Amino acid sequence: MSELCDQSQELRSYDMESRKKFRAWDKALKEMLYPTWEEDFVGFVKIGFFVFRSKKQPTQRSPLSWILRHPESFDLEQFIDREDINGKDIYEGSIVSFLEDKAAKPFIGVIKYEPMKSAYWIDNPETRSAFYLWDANRESTIEIVGNSHENLDLLKGDSS
16 A cells, blocks of 8 residues: 555656646736645545635635636636746746847747647737747847736837
8 A cells, every 4th residue: 555655646746747837817806826736535535636826815716627617717828838037937928028149129029829830939919020939049038027917018119
């Protein structure tokens, strides 16, 4: 029995490291929610699941399954497997400042996913300009300056 518990613990730790990360914008609370892993017993079986919690209303819990069933209430955003120059995780919906090869002016845009090309890109709908993250080289810097739910004003006036 002990061996089975050890294997279960190893599987869980591997599973936690290999999972994709998400965050969710709660449209009603106007707040970004980040998931935590919770465990509970159902009968004699211990189960684990992701729960998104509000900082404004700590007693409110939104399991991932609830968020997926109510897309009209939440915007679910995936981690793009990249950090900015300050070590912050970049998600879909992040507004970033992109500076390529010490260019004179950084490009400000929103991180979006393009399913037809299976690629993330930076888009500025105000200036009708965009480019794919695969265009970024080692000299490029990306810094998160906001998110598309609270800081859309950052996109105005960029003339890249």
